Structures are given as C-alpha cells and as structure tokens.
Amino acid sequence: MTTRILLTTTSYQDTPGTHLDLLESKGWEVVRERGPLSEEQMLALAGEFDGFLCGDDAITRAVIDKSLPRLKWISKYGIGIDKIDKAYATSKGIPIGFCPGVNHTTVAEHTFGLMIALTRKIVEVANHTCQGDWKRLTGNEIMGKRLGVVGMGRIGKAVIERAIAFGMERCAFDVCWDQEFASKHAVTRCETIEELLSSCDIISLNCVLDESTVNLVNKQTISSMRDGVIIINCARGEIVNSQDIAEALHSGKIGGYGADVLEVEPPPSNHVLFSTPNTIITSHIGSRTYESVQRQAMMATQNLINFVDNKRPLAQANVLPGQEQARTTAKDGELFFVVRRQVHNELVESAYLHRGYSVAEANAASRFCEMAAEYGIRTHNAIKALHLDHLFGSSVGGCVPGAEIERLPCRFEGSEIWNAKLKLGQSVAFDAMQRCMELADRYGIGQVSVDNTFHYLWGGGYVIEAAMKGYIAYTNCTAALAEVVPYLGKYPTLGTNPHSWAFPTQHAIGFPIVIDWATSTVSMGRVQQLKREGKPLPPGAAVDAHGNPTTDAAQAVSLLPFGAHKGYGLSLINELIAALIGGSLPTLRSRQVEPGEKSSTNFYFQVIHPEAMNAGLFADGRSQADNVKAVIQDILGHGNENCLLPGQIEANAANQTAAANGLLFTEAEIRSFGEIAHECGRPAWDLDALRTFRC
Numbered sequence: 017m018t019t020r021i022l023l024t025t026t027s028y029q030d031t032p033g034t035h036l037d038l039l040e041s042k043g044w045e046v047v048r049e050r051g052p053l054s055e056e057q058m059l060a061l062a063g064e065f066d067g068f069l070c071g072d073d074a075i076t077r078a079v080i081d082k083s084l085p086r087l088k089w090i091s092k093y094g095i096g097i098d099k100i101d102k103a104y105a106t107s108k109g110i111p112i113g114f115c116p117g118v119n120h121t122t123v124a125e126h127t128f129g130l131m132i133a134l135t136r137k138i139v140e141v142a143n144h145t146c147q148g149d150w151k152r153l154t155g156n157e158i159m160g161k162r163l164g165v166v167g168m169g170r171i172g173k174a175v176i177e178r179a180i181a182f183g184m185e186r187c188a189f190d191v192c193w194d195q196e197f198a199s200k201h202a203v204t205r206c207e208t209i210e211e212l213l214s215s216c217d218i219i220s221l222n223c224v225l226d227e228s229t230v231n232l233v234n235k236q237t238i239s240s241m242r243d244g245v246i247i248i249n250c251a252r253g254e255i256v257n258s259q260d261i262a263e264a265l266h267s268g269k270i271g272g273y274g275a276d277v278l279e280v281e282p283p284p285s286n287h288v289l290f291s292t293p294n295t296i297i298t299s300h301i302g303s304r305t306y307e308s309v310q311r312q313a314m315m316a317t318q319n320l321i322n323f324v325d326n327k328r329p330l331a332q333a334n335v336l337p338g339q340e341q342a343r344t345t346a347k348d349g350e351l352f353f354v355v356r357r358q359v360h361n362e363l364v365e366s367a368y369l370h371r372g373y374s375v376a377e378a379n380a381a382s383r384f385c386e387m388a389a390e391y392g393i394r395t396h397n398a399i400k401a402l403h404l405d406h407l408f409g410s411s412v413g414g415c416v417p418g419a420e421i422e423r424l425p426c427r428f429e430g431s432e433i434w435n436a437k438l439k440l441g442q443s444v445a446f447d448a449m450q451r452c453m454e455l456a457d458r459y460g461i462g463q464v465s466v467d468n469t470f471h472y473l474w475g476g477g478y479v480i481e482a483a484m485k486g487y488i489a490y491t492n493c494t495a496a497l498a499e500v501v502p503y504l505g506k507y508p509t510l511g512t513n514p515h516s517w518a519f520p521t522q523h524a525i526g527f528p529i530v531i532d533w534a535t536s537t538v539s540m541g542r543v544q545q546l547k548r549e550g551k552p553l554p555p556g557a558a559v560d561a562h563g564n565p566t567t568d569a570a571q572a573v574s575l576l577p578f579g580a581h582k583g584y585g586l587s588l589i590n591e592l593i594a595a596l597i598g599g600s601l602p603t604l605r606s607r608q609v610e611p612g613e614k615s616s617t618n619f620y621f622q623v624i625h626p627e628a629m630n631a632g633l634f635a636d637g638r639s640q641a642d643n644v645k646a647v648i649q650d651i652l653g654h655g656n657e658n659c660l661l662p663g664q665i666e667a668n669a670a671n672q673t674a675a676a677n678g679l680l681f682t683e684a685e686i687r688s689f690g691e692i693a694h695e696c697g698r699p700a701w702d703l704d705a706l707r708t709f710r711c
C-alpha cells in the first residue's frame with residue numbers, strides 16, 4: 017500500500033526549497049491541506065493516513081483514535097507540540113518528531129522587531145505618514161530598560177544575546193535554570209515568576225505552553241506589573257488572557273502588547289486585541305523566514321523519512337514504551353554525549369593557554385575546533401588539534417605561540433603574501449580568509465599565500481564560513497608529514513593533502529556545497545580515530561611498516577592515495593603550490609632539519625566574488641542564483657533525486673548539533689577530552705552528567 021501523508025503546514029508548502037524536492041522524491045501520496053486545522057477538520061480527514069507532517073493542527077485524543085490503526089508517525093514542523101495530545105500519542109506507540117534548534121534566531125529577531133516597533137510606535141507612525149499625516153510621535157529607547165525573559169530556552173537565550181547588543185538589563189525565569197549561560201550573559205535569575213513579572217519594563221514570553229504557563233498573564237499578574245510595561249509574546253496565545261490584556265491596554269497599565277500568536281489561529285475578525293491601543297499582532301510568522309523554513313522543513317521531512325525507514329529521527333519529542341531500553345541497545349545510530357559549546361570552548365582555550373598561546377590564538381583555536389565538531393568533522397576536532405600541536409607544534413618549536421604575521425611585499429593588488437613565522441594555523445587561516453574576502457570585494461578575486469605556517473587543521477571550516485557569506489572559496493595546505501606513497505611508488509613522499517572548496521549554494525539547496533578532499537584514501541586523523549574506536553580501516557587505505565597492505569589501524573604506517581594517478585596528481589597540487597610559495601621538501605616536513613633547510617608547512621587561500629564571474633547571459637531569463645539552482649536541480653533530476661551532494665553530510669551534522677543543542681562526542685572522545693582537562697588542571701567532563709543523543 018502506498019504511504020499516505022497528510023501535509024498541513026502552509027509555510028512548508030508555500031516556501032520554495034529542497035524540502036519540497038526531498039518530499040517529492042519519496043514517491044508517497046501526499047495530501048495537502050491548509051492548516052492549522054481544527055479538531056473538526058482533522059476528524060473529517062483522519063483515518064486514511066500513515067503519517068502527519070503537521071503544523072499547529074489539533075491532534076487530539078479523538079483525532080488519534082480516528083486515525084488508528086493506520087497512523088504510525090507524526091512529524092511536527094516546528095518546536096511547540098502543545099496542539100498534539102502527546103501523552104495519548106505516546107500510549108498508542110506513535111512517535112512525534114519535532115524540530116528543536118532550527119528557528120530560535122528567527123523568532124528572537126521577530127521578538128525585537130515587535131519590541132522596537134512598539135517602543136518607537138513604528139507601525140502607528142507609518143500608518144499616519146502614508147495617510148498624509150506627518151505626525152512625529154515620541155517613543156522610548158530600549159537601552160537601559162530591564163528585560164524579563166520568561167523561559168530561557170533556545171529562543172529565550174537568543175533574545176538575551178540580542179538584548180546585550182541593545183544595552184538592556186537582563187533577568188529571566190525558567191523552571192530549568194542554565195547557570196552557565198546566565199553567568200556568561202549576565203542574566204539575573206528571578207527565583208519566582210512573580211519576581212520577574214513585577215520588576216521589568218519589558219517582558220518577553222518565550223516559554224512552552226503547558227499547564228504551568230497557560231493563562232500566566234492575567235488580571236491578577238498584570239496588576240503586579242510595572243505601569244506601562246511592554247509585553248511581547250512570540251510563544252503561544254494561551255499563555256496570556258487576551259481579555260485581561262485588552263483591558264490593561266485600554267487603561268494604560270500595559271504600555272504595549274506585541275504578539276505573534278493568539279489563542280485561536282486564525283482569529284475571528286472581532287478579536288478583542290484588534291481594537292486596543294499600542295498593539296501589534298502578527299500572524300504567527302515568528303519562525304517564517306526563508307532561512308528558517310528551509311532548516312525546519314528539511315528537519316521535519318528528514319524526521320518523517322527516518323520514521324518510515326525505521327530509523328531514529330533527528331529529534332523526537334516523546335519516548336515510546338520500550339524505547340528507552342532500545343536507546344541503549346540499538347545497533348542503528350551511534351550514541352553521542354552532548355557537550356555545551358561554552359564548556360567545550362573553555363576547555364580548549366584553557367589547553368591552548370596552558371601551552372603558552374595568546375588569548376586571541378586560544379580563542380581562534382577553540383572557535384575552529386567548535387566548528388569542526390559542529391559539522392561532524394570528527395577526524396579534526398579539538399582532540400586532533402591539540403594532538404597535532406603536541407607532536408609538531410608548541411612543544412617542539414614547530415609552532416610559535418604569540419608569533420606576529422609579517423606581510424611581505426607583493427606588486428599584485430589582489431594578492432598578498434605572508435610570512436606566518438610559525439604562528440598557530442587556525443589564527444592565521446581565519447585572518448587570511450577574511451583578507452581574501454576583502455580583496456575579492458575589491459578586485460573580484462583575492463588570494464593570500466602563506467609561508468612558514470603551522471597546520472590549520474581542517475580547510476573545510478574556512479571555506480564554509482566564506483561560502484556562508486556568499487563567496488566561492490578555496491584553500492589548501494601541505495600536510496604536517498609525508499605519509500602517502502605516490503602512485504606506483506614505495507616510499508611516502510607526499511602528505512594527506514587537503515583541498516577544500518565551498519560554493520554559496522545555500523539559497524538553492526539549503527547548505528553550501530563543500531568539496532573537502534584529503535588526497536589519500538583515509539587521513540591519519542581518521543586512522544587515529546578508528547584506532548581510538550577499535551575499528552578497522554577500509555581495505556586499500558594503508559600499508560604497515562613492511563609495506564604490506566593492512567586494515568589494522570594500529571599497524572598502519574603509511575597511506576595510499578585514492579584514484580590511482582589522478583588522486584596522486586591531486587596530491588601534487590598542494591606540493592607544487594607550496595613549492596611556489598616557499599615550501600619545504602615534503603620528506604623533511606615537521607622533522608629535525610639541517611641548518612638552511614625548512615620543515616614548515618604552507619597555506620594557500622583564494623576567494624572569488626560570484627559577481628566577478630557573471631556573464632549575465634543565462635537561459636530563460638534566469639538570474640545567476642537561479643541558474644546555479646537550475647543546474648543543481650538538473651544534476652539531481654532524472655532519477656538522481658536521492659544522490660548526495662558534497663556538503664550534505666556536514667549540513668546534516670550541523671542540524672544534529674542544533675537538534676542536540678550542543679556539540680556531539682563519542683564516549684571515547686569524552687575520555688580523550690579528560691586527558692586534555694588533566695593536562696591543563698581542569699576537571700574532566702563527567703560522562704554520567706552529560707546528556708546523550710543518538711544520531
């Protein structure tokens with residue numbers, strides 16, 4: 017029987033993007049409705065579907081009963097699942113997928129949109145202006161005002177981060193308190209909700225809707241608030257009593273109400289808040305941006321696909337009976353431990369500071385290691401970075417903490433040549449990529465060649481950042497050691513040379529295409545990772561000390577290039593570019609050398625502004641961006657819909673990082689971080705105290 021899905025979310029359906037192609041590619045029968053649907057509407061449809069891909073539709077007990085026995089999965093497009101009878105769905109064995117961590121930025125921006133629109137009376141003044149009435153109303157600054165955030169979850173935190181930039185005083189109330197975040201962002205903890213409500217100039221509601229928050233803002237709680245308080249509600253309509261808010265707006269007790277949500281959506285045309293002063297109501301668009309819809313829709317679709325394929329979703333809101341057991345025994349999906357970014361970065365920074373690096377270098381290093389972990393680059397996370405530094409860096413003079421980059425003379429305006437003087441690679445690479453972007457803005461293309469470098473870890477991170485900003489970026493770096501045997505050769509004279517390109521394709525497919533190659537079949541980082549995990553190498557990847565092929569990670573001494581003479585050619589590119597800049601002999605790299613010889617690595621960076629390549633003669637009147645999209649669609653059409661684009665794996669990993677709300681590490685990796693903590697005198701992370709997440 018064909019899988020039948022009920023799709024109700026309108027932003028999903030109305031926003032173009034790859035989620036639509038992904039859904040289409042599954043060949044399911046998809047019935048499209050315009051939600052949010054009431055219980056009656058859902059009951060009229062229920063019974064004929066295997067799954068719901070839903071928004072805020074009423075999925076009540078009665079709807080679930082009528083949907084059974086066919087209904088097997090619910091994939092909520094979004095984070096709030098208050099319209100779903102979660103307990104009943106759980107008792108009936110129906111998993112509920114949802115999308116945490118993909119729309120907090122968007123909703124936080126909307127919160128500030130409403131806040132500033134109210135305090136500066138923007139909508140009111142704009143309406144007067146276009147009616148020919150040049151009315152100059154006086155508003156208030158938000159700087160220095162006390163902001164109270166109810167619910168310091170993902171959105172609440174994003175609101176707080178932005179409040180810092182506006183110079184606001186910050187306090188919050190949450191039943192689950194994140195002291196680490198509060199300390200870092202100077203957020204005062206309100207012990208009770210009453211304390212928050214009675215002490216703020218502006219209140220932002222960012223909590224979930226449940227029995228503890230329904231009707232939280234009512235006549236009584238409003239009476240305790242400061243006169244003229246501004247309330248912003250981007251959470252759920254039922255958290256406030258609209259009638260009580262309306263009365264307080266009329267009396268002036270509440271100075272302004274900005275809401276993206278109402279208790280009934282769409283509301284009746286005579287809703288009580290449509291005739292109140294200083295009120296702005298938007299139509300539940302807080303998470304509706306092209307960027308956020310893409311992320312959310314991809315995640316909701318992927319959750320549903322995983323359900324159908326009997327795999328774990330990226331995020332599930334309920335735990336089914338027996339599933340907890342399965343969590344610990346399941347063979348599918350690896351178990352990860354979730355480490356907060358700040359906790360990770362503090363440890364990594366401490367480790368670099370402990371080894372004598374400057375604060376700026378330690379920051380660059382931790383920021384880069386965080387990025388590697390975020391994108392799932394487990395071969396090149398902080399463990400590898402510090403290991404590399406230990407083997408070839410600060411302890412043996414291969415890297416010089418605090419070194420200052422020297423700009424060398426160059427007569428070409430779009431080009432720069434630097435002497436890094438063995439400065440930490442991550443610091444140099446961030447600066448070089450930034451400079452390339454500046455040059456590309458000016459000359460269409462920019463390049464920075466760097467001599468006397470210490471390895472920068474993972475080229476993909478730098479090019480992804482540039483692509484996210486709209487540029488085409490490339491980098492390569494000579495490897496720390498010659499470990500790869502050239503095609504038809506016997507002795508390792510080449511490195512596992514990285515080539516990283518990224519293209520700004522996020523508007524076409526939701527993520528940048530990243531071609532991030534190391535030129536041997538596996539890298540030494542991968543060998544070390546597999547050794548740590550007790551896993552074998554792929555065949556044809558390595559040879560042992562006697563030159564014999566091996567799949568034993570512990571025996572691997574040298575690696576083999578992929579793709580025979582072509583892969584070998586790719587290995588040569590870095591060596592030739594490095595040779596042109598000032599590169600050392602590959603077999604001397606990172607080793608003790610005779611005076612006069614060099615043993616350092618080299619970096620090369622190049623950034624192109626897409627406009628600098630635009631011939632403007634696109635078929636069918638397409639723009640450059642549309643043409644890129646059309647080309648990718650053609651490549652992935654014709655039955656290729658399920659093909660993987662390079663960059664998808666990194667994008668999936670970033671989605672999982674977002675869903676887990678922290679960086680993901682295996683148990684073995686957590687233990688390695690324990691050694692790093694030991695080295696710099698910090699407590700090791702407690703495995704038992706870390707949340708787990710299965711990918």
Ligand SMILES: NC(=O)c1ccc[n+]([C@@H]2O[C@H](COP(=O)([O-])OP(=O)(O)OC[C@H]3O[C@@H](n4cnc5c(N)ncnc54)[C@H](O)[C@@H]3O)[C@@H](O)[C@H]2O)c1
Binds near residue numbers: 123171302
């Ligand atoms: N306007 C929109 O388009 C839009 C989009 C996304 C989410 N939302 C709403 O925003 C809410 C928050 O989203 P999020 O991603 O930050 O979720 P989240 O789960 O990360 O955060 C919710 C926070 O509310 C806290 N909380 C629970 N009960 C509380 C109580 N009684 N008092 C105070 N805090 C309490 C939780 O501990 C948690 O920290 C969602 O539940 C949803 O209703 C609205």
